[in-house]
Amino acid sequence: MSKAEAREGKKEGNASAEKILQAAKELFAERGFAAVSVRDISERAGVNKALLFYYFDTKAGLLHRILEQYYQAHAAALAPPASEGSTRVRMHALVTSYLDFMEDHHPYLQIVQHELQSNTEGLSMLRSGMRLLFTRVEELLGPITSDGHLHVRQFYISFAGLVITYFNYAPVLDVIWEGDPLSASNRRERRQHLHWMVDRILDGLQTCNPDQDIG
Amino acid sequence: MSKAEAREGKKEGNASAEKILQAAKELFAERGFAAVSVRDISERAGVNKALLFYYFDTKAGLLHRILEQYYQAHAAALAPPASEGSTRVRMHALVTSYLDFMEDHHPYLQIVQHELQSNTEGLSMLRSGMRLLFTRVEELLGPITSDGHLHVRQFYISFAGLVITYFNYAPVLDVIWEGDPLSASNRRERRQHLHWMVDRILDGLQTCNPDQDIG
DNA sequence: GTCTATAGCGAGATAGAC
DNA sequence: GTCTATCTCGCTATAGAC
Numbered sequence: 001m002s003k004a005e006a007r008e009g010k011k012e013g014n015a016s017a018e019k020i021l022q023a024a025k026e027l028f029a030e031r032g033f034a035a036v037s038v039r040d041i042s043e044r045a046g047v048n049k050a051l052l053f054y055y056f057d058t059k060a061g062l063l064h065r066i067l068e069q070y071y072q073a074h075a076a077a078l079a080p081p082a083s084e085g086s087t088r089v090r091m092h093a094l095v096t097s098y099l100d101f102m103e104d105h106h107p108y109l110q111i112v113q114h115e116l117q118s119n120t121e122g123l124s125m126l127r128s129g130m131r132l133l134f135t136r137v138e139e140l141l142g143p144i145t146s147d148g149h150l151h152v153r154q155f156y157i158s159f160a161g162l163v164i165t166y167f168n169y170a171p172v173l174d175v176i177w178e179g180d181p182l183s184a185s186n187r188r189e190r191r192q193h194l195h196w197m198v199d200r201i202l203d204g205l206q207t208c209n210p211d212q213d214i215g
Numbered sequence: 216m217s218k219a220e221a222r223e224g225k226k227e228g229n230a231s232a233e234k235i236l237q238a239a240k241e242l243f244a245e246r247g248f249a250a251v252s253v254r255d256i257s258e259r260a261g262v263n264k265a266l267l268f269y270y271f272d273t274k275a276g277l278l279h280r281i282l283e284q285y286y287q288a289h290a291a292a293l294a295p296p297a298s299e300g301s302t303r304v305r306m307h308a309l310v311t312s313y314l315d316f317m318e319d320h321h322p323y324l325q326i327v328q329h330e331l332q333s334n335t336e337g338l339s340m341l342r343s344g345m346r347l348l349f350t351r352v353e354e355l356l357g358p359i360t361s362d363g364h365l366h367v368r369q370f371y372i373s374f375a376g377l378v379i380t381y382f383n384y385a386p387v388l389d390v391i392w393e394g395d396p397l398s399a400s401n402r403r404e405r406r407q408h409l410h411w412m413v414d415r416i417l418d419g420l421q422t423c424n425p426d427q428d429i430g
Numbered sequence: 431g432t433c434t435a436t437a438g439c440g441a442g443a444t445a446g447a448c
Numbered sequence: 449g450t451c452t453a454t455c456t457c458g459c460t461a462t463a464g465a466c
Contacts, residue, residue, distance in 0.1 A: 014431090016431080016432085029332070030332070030333075030334065031249075031332065031333050031334070032247060032249060032329065032332050032333055033250075034246075034247060034249035034250035035248075035249035035333055037458075037459065037460085038459080038460065038461085039458085039459080039460095047432085048431095048432060048433055048434090049460095049461095050432075050433070050434085050461085050462085051431080051432065051433090053460085053461060053462080054431075054432080057461095058460080058461080059460070059461090110332050113328055113331070113332060113383075114247065114329070114332055116328070116383065116384065116386060116387070117244070117245075117246070117247050117325050117328060117329050118245075118246050118247055118250055119245065119246070119386070123386060123387055126387050127387050127390050130384075130387060130388075130390065130391070131390060131391070134391055148404055148407070149404050149405075149406075149407030149408040149411060150408065150411065151404075151408075153391050153392060154404070154405065154408040156391070157380055157381055157384065157388070158377055158380075158408070158409075158412060160380060160384075161376040161377050161379065161380025161381070162373055162376050162377065164376065164380060165372060165373075165375060165376025165379060165380060166372055166376070168328075168331065169331065169345075169372065169375075171331060171334070171338060172331070172338055172341050172342050172345060173345075173372070175342050175345065175346055176345070176346070176349055176368050176371070177368060189363055189364050189366075189369070190364075190369065191364075192363070192364030193364040193365065193366075193369040193373070194373075196364060196365065196419070197373060197416070199419075200415050200416055200418065200419035201412070201415055203415065203418075203419070204411070204414075204415035204418070229449085231449080231450080252440080252441065252442085253441080253442060253443085254440085254441080254442095262450085263449095263450060263451055263452090264442095264443095265443085265444085265450075265451070265452085266449080266450065266451090268442085268443060268444080269449075269450080272443095273442080273443080274441095274442065274443090
């Protein structure tokens with residue numbers, strides 16, 4: 001256990017540390033880890049530059065702490081197993097909770113995307129987060145999918161892509177969309193489209209499994 | 216017109232310049248623009264560091280040149296309008312050519328993803344590339360889509376997401392997939408899945424438009 | 431806990447010989 | 449065109465006063 005971790009354990013919730021975390025989340029999401037300097041973070045947080053090293057040891061340690069928080073939040077958001085209702089109802093609920101999380105934790109996706117390109121150790125945490133979400137999808141769709149191109153892993157990455165890409169490309173979608181793609185009405189429209197997509201995919205799986213009642 | 220651009224016009228295809236471009240493409244894709252130094256690039260290219268500035272003026276100019284090349288290649292790959300065959304046949308052809316391009320230009324997606332997070336001027340080029348692809352989808356699906364959550368722009372970003380996400384998340388998919396997600400057999404399986412998805416979505420649109428024959 | 435001051439290094443970029 | 453040498457700057461990180 002490093003000195004900084006020990007301090008965090010005792011001083012969790014310290015005002016300055018929280019301000020640093022918040023500023024770093026924003027900046028890492030805006031520009032990516034490597035393009036942000038410690039000076040940038042401390043200035044936005046309104047604290048002294050040296051405090052960052054006092055609380056987090058290194059700049060990389062700060063990123064590590066942020067990712068840890070997000071992964072925990074993501075795991076918690078996926079916790080409810082949604083064990084009642086038809087496969088169709090539960091699948092819609094899963095997509096809804098995934099969308100909710102993305103809307104509530106906007107910097108998360110951007111930081112993850114950045115990590116995906118830089119082959120750092122942060123990827124191992126991302127892997128375990130992925131396994132958790134995959135397990136949820138597997139519980140739901142495992143019984144009605146088969147092998148090969150209709151394997152449940154294919155549906156998993158497809159659903160994830162459908163949800164994620166809209167937020168990921170939001171900065172350049174204003175050319176095609178009217179107004180801000182992240183406005184309330186546009187986000188609602190996107191949600192409706194995704195639920196329509198879920199229904200069409202489940203319709204296709206129902207045809208493949210006439211004996212099972214998907215809902 | 217800068218001095219470096221004038222030189223490129225005259226010396227297009229120069230061996231050292233090409234080696235620099237190739238090395239930079241790889242490194243930007245691996246680590247992102249900000250995390251790569253000019254020294255890294257020159258060392259991988261096997262040329263002197265100062266040559267990079269001789270050919271491209273600045274490090275940012277080098278990125279600009281790489282993006283320009285990729286966007287041109289992307290536009291060229293999407294050029295064939297695919298004017299014959301049913302809507303269904305043409306939609307499958309479009310997805311196939313999109314997949315072909317992604318497989319042949321692997322660093323492209325990674326660099327674009329990085330640009331998406333750093334709000335640089337490179338986004339304007341990405342926007343025009345998007346408009347081009349959107350126009351293709353609009354030609355095909357415009358007549359059979361409606362307003363709101365079944366607007367053609369929703370299908371555009373959904374199809375893009377289905378194609379892109381698999382490559383984007385490839386570095387961490389090895390936990391769920393057996394072996395390398397980018398192996399020939401796994402890429403083929405993904406392709407089959409995507410074409411199945413296209414068919415299910417078109418089936419859904421056919422139901423919405425019983426008067427039109429989608430194919 | 432928070433600050434000032436600064437060490438030490440590697441970055442991007444330039445000058446000029448060849 | 450390609451090289452060596454070098455400039456300047458901003459970066460991460462530390463030392464130590466308060």
